[in-house]
Amino acid sequence: MKYDYGRIEKKWQDKWREAECFQAENGDKRPKYYALIEFPYPSGHGLHVGHARPYTAMDVIARKRRMQGYNVLFPMGWDAFGLPTENYAIANHIHPAKVTKENIAFFRSQLDMLGYSFDWSREINTTDPSYYKWTQWIFLKLFEHGLAYKAKMPVNWCTSCKCVLANEEVVDNVCERCGSPVIRKEKSQWMLKITEYAQRLLDDLDDLDFIERVKTQQRNWIGRSTGAEVDFATTAGDKLRVFTTRPDTLFGATYMVMAPEHEYVKKWSDRLKNPEAVREYCEQAGRKSDFERTEMAKDKTGVELLAVRAVNPVTGEEIPIFISDYVLATYGTGAIMAVPGHDTRDWEFAKKFGLPIVEVVAGGNVQEEAFTDVETGRMVNSGFLNGMEVADAKEAITRWLIERGLGEAKVNYKLRDWVFSRQRYWGEPIPIVHCPKCGYVPIPESDLPLVLPNVDSYEPTDTGESPIAKMRDWVETTCPRCGGKAERETDTMPQWAGSSWYFLRYTDPKDDKALASPEALEYWTPVDWYNGGMEHTTLHLLYSRFWHKFLYDIGVVPTKEPYQKRTSHGMILGEGGEKMSKSRGNVVNPNDIVEQYGADTMRLYIMFIGDFEKAAPWSSAAVKGCKRFLDRVWNLGETAAPGEEYTPASERAIHRTIKKVGEDIEAMKFNTAIAALMSLVNDFATNGVTRKDMRTLLILLSPFAPHICEELWEMLGGKGMACSQSWPEYDEAKTLEEEVDIAVQVGGKLKSTVKIPLGAGEAAALEAAKADEKIGRLTAGMKLVRVIYVQDKLINLILRPEV
Template identity: 65%
Template sequence: MEKYDFKAIEAKWQKAWDDQQAFAATNDYSKPKYYALVEFPYPSGAGLHVGHPRSYTALDIVARKRRMQGYNVLYPMGWDAFGLPTENFAIKNHVHPAEVTKQNVARFKSQLKALGLSFDWNREINTTDPEYYKWTQWIFLQLFKKGLAYKKEMAVNWCTSCKCVLANEEVVNGVCERCGSEVIRKNKSQWMLKITEYAQRLIDDLDDVDYIDRVKSQQRHWIGRSTGAEVDFKTTEGDVLTVYTTRPDTLFGATYMVISPEHPMVEKWADKLTNIDAIRAYREEAAHKSDFERTELVKDKTGVKLDGVRAINPVNGTEIPIFVSDYVLMSYGTGAIMAVPAHDDRDWAFAKKFDLPIIEVVKGGNVQEAAFTDCATGIMVNSGFLDGMTVEEAKKAITEFLTEKGVGHAKVNYKLRDWVFSRQRYWGEPIPLVKCEKCGWVPIPESELPLRLPDVDSYEPTDDGESPLASMTDWVNTTCPCCGGPAKRETDTMPQWAGSSWYFLRYMDPHNDKELASKEALEYWGPVDWYNGGMEHTTLHLLYSRFWHKFLYDIGVVPYKEPYKKRTSHGMILGQNPHSFVNLPEDEKKKLLEEFGDEKGARKHLVEKYGEMAEHPVVKMSKSLGNVVNPDETIDEYGADTMRLYEMFIGDFEKSAAWSQKAIKGCRRFVERVWALFDKVQPGDEYSKENEVAMHRTIQKVSEDIENLKMNTAIAQMMTLLNQLYDNGVNRAEYKTLLTLLNPFAPHVTEELWHMLGETDLLSLHTWPEFDEKKTVESSIEIAVQVNGKVKGKITLPMDCPKDEALAIAMADAKVQNAIAGKNVVKSIVVPNKIINLVVK
């Protein structure tokens, strides 16, 4: 048999699949369908790293199995290609972002094809294609017409270098995640989408989908539903500060209030505040912190008291001081809180620092008491008419009191904020609105979509924070579609999230120029049967796309309320940390040991030099660490089939796993042994008696493991079967089944071996094997027979043989008879299917 030439074999079958359109989903809507989806990538210049194929290969295995089970499978791929990285690259290298995108897409696509992934390339989409973003713009227009898109002045994260707005998640330790420059808070007018209108439905409908628990938990946590009350605190200036609290029962313990430094009342009261300069200076300082830093990272509580204005507690008329502090955000709730320091750690620390009263209102619930009990379960004290009530009774009573007095009411609140939708950049979808002095914001006619991005000479953001499009007066100046008067186009563009919020629908009908997808295609293909992606996208992307889908459902575009039936997530593939002591070359280790005395001293030095990360042997792959593994090199050395197998064999799919260039060799040996087994195949159309149970067990195990994303144990089972086939011999029927089971994992080598057997159809489209559950269990079993604890013979018994029959067969065995000859059997122990032990004297 010829040597396994993986390069020739893989090129051959990738071309054959393309030529025969093997993986193209058909428009035969009479067949059962299956829609498998992975998150489409951002095509960066760096290309794929070995972490990307983990998700793609897992769902590829599912998609390939479904085709073999007779389904019309849609497994598509496209490009999430708008966004800041491409624009920054274009600015730096003086290349148009469209050209950069084209080059990056070509590289990514060649890498994906080299992996033998069974994507339907006929349905490839690109978010930067005007024929695609025409429908992104169309959806935005529907949101605008339904009042779900609005413009608002708000404080945003502003990168001083990129000169653009950043999401909270893009700000790390006060600097831009992308460029490392300082981020400040700045007021800008932004387009917003009212995702909060869908908050409760986004929670409730999680009960109807098959998402793994941690995904559902993250969704619920991000939305952050809570129940409580809104309470109005009058002030000595006659104005009202409204707070939202989940604990209205503790109102008698509210001894001060805190408002956000950006709260509009600060400036309204400016002439009343004797320390307004100090307050403004504090506000300026807060503007240099992200929301995350202000709420999650702050340990030392800071703030400034408002000298000149006080609040009035509505339950007892007591005047209490008001502070500004940066841990209160204008973007959450009302921008004001009541503080109950006896029962909140944060409020207690603040009260101690500023010497404020601390009044216990729930017995045993003081956060600083040694015998502290949960203040949500105690009895009310120091609370007037609430005294003696349980917390739950008090919540109800105080809410009724507030409502009756007109100073509050019950309220359901959400941590979820409306979606900041505009970006002051070039490389994004133009927002299809014009501003008319007479008519206000007016949508452009749908017949004029797509509103294309104009070519610009410079993609640099402007110093005043406006989009580069703002300087293109010929494009900006237009006429109002409503009154025909002069108008100006919106120069902000959409965020990268826009195109990814509905892309799964376009795959169903990607060439439709009349609608985003036909009614028939949407009814047939949707919803997505199985969607896999990273855990980092299970909050924003998943929420945004569910929100857009529900809106499209409400306006009758899609016929189902949830976009994805099933959602799973995979763990990252980690790289070796070059700064960890255990990974250093031996000569460097030796040098450090000589310099710092011992390994402890060497490790301490590395931590001081590189940070705590130096203690971890494996970390997230990154270009800065130089630990990114390029799949091209792995495929070139070992082949795509080996790469695919190793990606799946590396560990539990849901957990992170460390890449090892040494361990991949084991998967290569497995492929080579499957190849070499071809020479040992004997005739036979049925499984041999010796291998029948193992064959049915393997079919069952692999079939079930694929459905549970336990690809590593499925591969281990096939490795076990391979060993048995080498030991017992292998016939044609058994080898064909092994190839079929292995095909979704290693499609190239199995396709080649299938045809070497004389088969003419594509194995990739062959029928998936079935198992007989009765034949997954051995009909007989060999067990040991001991005499006084020592093995004296072995006997073969039917499975679950009755004890008396098993004992009789054992006593009749010649070796056992010799061992007990001339002795009395005083006791016999029979453990069914395990062992027989005879005690003799």
């Protein structure tokens, strides 16, 4: 019979659905296992092979766990708010809700096509009011606890999307979504105080099973630094406070730099001799993103604030003050003390503007090169610090500053508060009203969800307001506190809002009394294994950890961390090793592969393509090779002989394969697990195959290629379904080789190798060595004076000539 993958795959997808094979049970007595993948944005382009790689990997894990006796939660949903759908709706004059519904239907058909074992009874959609009711509820709780606030500040403004972006959404000075230039603009924004959790977000990483590069990215983004805040007096009468990680270098501070947005720039404008030059520079800086401003390689620019100078607190000398765009208002205090003798950027700036450069840590000629990362050495040109080591000098100067009221020890973070509002339509309404009398007032929880109004026009406004602002009937309301006239907030939440807690809703998606019941959360959390892209390490992963910790603090969730284990996958590249893109014409459509070769071939190849954590190029030839492998499995299944014992010649290979496939799946070495299965099929083809042999192969192969395994399982008379069988066990003794190759040395030099029984003693090894033709020639006429034997590894013969 021909391997008819089209008929087989549809048949078993229907059977799994009818039997509800993959539904998880809350509170089941079996051990629970929560396997999670990042839920997708349902774009009109549908599923691509980049999605299929992590989805298939976690499906393999979930299927194996069920076979191991776990109650597995493996859910799926839709991260459906956001700019792409809104932009499509604007361009095509279709309501975003309609676009979203159509995209989800197409996306889900593709997921079903590939036979993923999702529990569809728990499907969620971030645009469903019954879902975003609880997103709004969480926001109200954040507001109640002082973690959501409104502030006027410089923000990243996308010139095309016409909305505010978080720092993490700006990549190489352009919008992550549309690729348009991003400028700086001052706006009043809703903010979330993620900085309150900075230290906990750092500390708790230590207890998590995250791959190291994920932990490193999180630590770098949070950016903890220890040092001191120092007050510099100014000739304007104000104190200019700076944060520095190197207070020991204070004697080398020869000028100061403020961010162009610093409040003193405006405050001192009437004093300045060059106000026009300062104003023009501030405007230029406002058109740049944070990334562009802080890029190390760029030329240093700036303007001196003529007529205002600072006073170095340890030398008493007046020093100039500049504004420069390489200093950000959002980091530290928005001002720095510049020590050009020991900082690359300060040195470059000083050389350009002819400023003094003083060496304060011994090390060389500071007029010729900058001294960076000087963490050790002795202090010079530093008054009472002279001769001290750097570490001691840091402590001494900090004490000196504190005693004189000139500063304090300080821990600082690079992490900034989360810019949370967007001036767009397609997002969760922020459940706040603005009352002229009461200020910002939360709507009552009983009024949730605050449903997104239906608008005719979704175009962003040139004024920077959301399109919702034009809907006066919706905007105008009464204040929940005083009953007077008030207006609803018209900004919406960012796409990251709904994805910051979605994993919790999966545990109890129909609950209308809470985001999930305490019992469901107690049973399922934390997520046992979460796989996602490295591009979300400093966005979604950080945000969701913050929300989860807040919910833990207010008693909603039982764990302080949402995910116990986090792994990431590499990209799938085009055939020539380039990134897939429409412009290159190298995009692989999963539907085409499934139609030509079947879903099991697609799944198998996606897992066989290479190291899961690394990028790998697509290969049409290798896809065909996976199809040929499945054809061989089919043919073996049809010819399997009756018998409930392993074929003796294959038994050792079967036990070794059970062990390797199981271990490699856990290590996400899917490619080598599949290679082991291919090797076992070769053994079966050589030695013959019984139904017992075949059924073990099918269970091991089932997580990768479930449809063909179900069909063959049924053909071979297996009970139940392959996906519900117990994962096979192996006998460790039968995984060992019966014979082993050992090295034979003469006088410590390798001369040959011989095969001996595993565990053989010295006498057997010596006999085998002497029987070797090459060793026989070397020992002729020689006397054996000593034997050195390392069991199963080597034998070394020490010889001397016969007398």
